[in-house]
Amino acid sequence: MTRLLHAILGRLPIGWLQLTHSRARFAAALAGVAFANVLVFVQLGIMNSMATATLKPYDFFSADIMISAGDANSMTEGGNVARQWLLQSLADPDVESGMGLFIGTVSWQRANRTLGLTTYGIDPIQPKFLSSDLASKTAVMQLQGAGLIDRFSRGLPRDEAASIRPQTPLSFEVSGNTLTLYDTFAGGGGFGGDGYMMVSDQTFLTLFAARSSSAPDHILLKTKPGADPDQVAARLRLLISDKTLRVRSYAAAGQEDLSYQQTKRPTGIIFGFGVIIGILVGLVIVYQVLSTDVSDHMREYATFKAMGYSHLFFLGIVIEEAVILGVFGFIPGIAVGTAILTAMAAATTLPLKMTFGMALSVFVGTVIACTLSGAIATRRLAAADPADLF
Amino acid sequence: MAGQNKYPIAARNLNHWFGQGEARKQALFDINLEVERGSLTVLVGPSGSGKTTLLTLLGCLRDVQNGSVQLLGHELNEASGATLMSLRRRLGFVFQAHNLHNSLTARQNVVMGLQVHGTLPAGQIDKAASHVLGLLGLGDRLDYLPANLWGGQKQRVAVARALIGNPDVIFADEPTAALDRESGGNVVALIKRLGHERGTTTVMVTHDSRILDQADRIVTLEDGRLVDKVR
Numbered sequence: 114m115t116r117l118l119h120a121i122l123g124r125l126p127i128g129w130l131q132l133t134h135s136r137a138r139f140a141a142a143l144a145g146v147a148f149a150n151v152l153v154f155v156q157l158g159i160m161n162s163m164a165t166a167t168l169k170p171y172d173f174f175s176a177d178i179m180i181s182a183g184d185a186n187s188m189t190e191g192g193n194v195a196r197q198w199l200l201q202s203l204a205d206p207d208v209e210s211g212m213g214l215f216i217g218t219v220s221w222q223r224a225n226r227t228l229g230l231t232t233y234g235i236d237p238i239q240p241k242f243l244s245s246d247l248a249s250k251t252a253v254m255q256l257q258g259a260g261l262i263d264r265f266s267r268g269l270p271r272d273e274a275a276s277i278r279p280q281t282p283l284s285f286e287v288s289g290n291t292l293t294l295y296d297t298f299a300g301g302g303g304f305g306g307d308g309y310m311m312v313s314d315q316t317f318l319t320l321f322a323a324r325s326s327s328a329p330d331h332i333l334l335k336t337k338p339g340a341d342p343d344q345v346a347a348r349l350r351l352l353i354s355d356k357t358l359r360v361r362s363y364a365a366a367g368q369e370d371l372s373y374q375q376t377k378r379p380t381g382i383i384f385g386f387g388v389i390i391g392i393l394v395g396l397v398i399v400y401q402v403l404s405t406d407v408s409d410h411m412r413e414y415a416t417f418k419a420m421g422y423s424h425l426f427f428l429g430i431v432i433e434e435a436v437i438l439g440v441f442g443f444i445p446g447i448a449v450g451t452a453i454l455t456a457m458a459a460a461t462t463l464p465l466k467m468t469f470g471m472a473l474s475v476f477v478g479t480v481i482a483c484t485l486s487g488a489i490a491t492r493r494l495a496a497a498d499p500a501d502l503f
Numbered sequence: 504m505a506g507q508n509k510y511p512i513a514a515r516n517l518n519h520w521f522g523q524g525e526a527r528k529q530a531l532f533d534i535n536l537e538v539e540r541g542s543l544t545v546l547v548g549p550s551g552s553g554k555t556t557l558l559t560l561l562g563c564l565r566d567v568q569n570g571s572v573q574l575l576g577h578e579l580n581e582a583s584g585a586t587l588m589s590l591r592r593r594l595g596f597v598f599q600a601h602n603l604h605n606s607l608t609a610r611q612n613v614v615m616g617l618q619v620h621g622t623l624p625a626g627q628i629d630k631a632a633s634h635v636l637g638l639l640g641l642g643d644r645l646d647y648l649p650a651n652l653w654g655g656q657k658q659r660v661a662v663a664r665a666l667i668g669n670p671d672v673i674f675a676d677e678p679t680a681a682l683d684r685e686s687g688g689n690v691v692a693l694i695k696r697l698g699h700e701r702g703t704t705t706v707m708v709t710h711d712s713r714i715l716d717q718a719d720r721i722v723t724l725e726d727g728r729l730v731d732k733v734r
Binding site: 130133417421 | 611
């Protein structure tokens, strides 16, 4: 390793030699950097899982425009939308078709716990408004009292979910009605519920007797090929006389929901602070590791300064150490971080996972933080006379 | 060339203080000194007389506060960082406490004395370092860390590091204090030889009477004042 670094750097790899001079101290420094990595990974993982969980329901459907009530800050919040606006929207030449989307929560009383399932009522004869997986399963949903369940629902054993098939359906009672599950789809527990369920709008109205077919929660629209959803939405805002409604492209609705969850909801704000605190604590740890190392070698650096080495030379050593600590600390950091996120995901069914973006940003951030910490720590060396540092 | 001046080192009306405010204390008083090229000049005096302070001022390891120091034709008072850096590369310094890098082997420590010039490939620098260490009797200790060398060996590594860059001026603070009679004699002989053959100027702080005998000039300091210049 020393020879390799010597060849790469074109000089003695002082940073590597310093770090590895004391194996115990090197291990402690790596543990510090790895811990900082794990801290940030876990906080970022939680933050990202909230984004994934928020946007997950939007993946169930396929639409270009979404019309929602004015207070519908998220897909599951807010009032209803009169169906008349669906019909009105169809007057626009670029609107091809529309579907009312009903949303409610079904409580499934199980032997040991109650599952809260976010349930969507859709029109099963318009599969084009569903993802390809769900669209292929709409036939069974045309049966009254039939439904599909999220096989990753929290509290639903995997083997039991796997046994749910059209040939071996599973029935249970909901508000005095029998609901029969004929198949499953991939969802996953979120921060607001244990999982998802998909039923026809007719079944939905049976399960939620107080709801009316003329007032879905959202209206989904498909535009004609080549039409710009944002431009069509702008026209619809002029066309629809109820100015309290939110008429947005489907993509914009997802992003506004995400922004609301991250910046307005307490959980999002708490998670955001978690990431900030994680990064700050990580920075403090990394700074401590590097500045201690520079302080410990100040006498040697002063000697090099007395020999005519420039400040760039010392920065080079610090960057060398930063990269070494960043790389060698990252390996255990990502391993432990992945293990923790995987364990948390298994325990909560939240979409907690290590992503390439997280790994890359934490690695680059660690190396930059290490470099800046070391550079700050060498300022004393730059300012002082060598004789004062011996 | 500046390095070929008759007096590569000249201090005029040099004063120096340590501390600030009421704790400010003057360490050197009105020092005037010229050191001839190729000579071995020894600074002597009781402990605390200002020998090391003067050595570090002449060797541009400390900022000149008051007065003038001319080193290799350059004024050190208010010299720029770049000037100081380029001058330091023309000097060799042997520190009283060796100041070897604990993470580097004897050879690597010596390599650092030549690598700063950036003119030779790594292989040649290694060979040169091994050669100089061999001259100082450390050919079998090339890959030893300082922690595994005894005091005299460390001192010889420090001497090798100072000499390998073929400096114009050598500053040495008690370079033979940890050496036995033979090793100390070899170091002084080497320094004297460099003076004669290459015109290397040496300023040394020492109490070693063996060196005093070989000095071209002995300068005595007392309480920060230059009281005697012999030869």
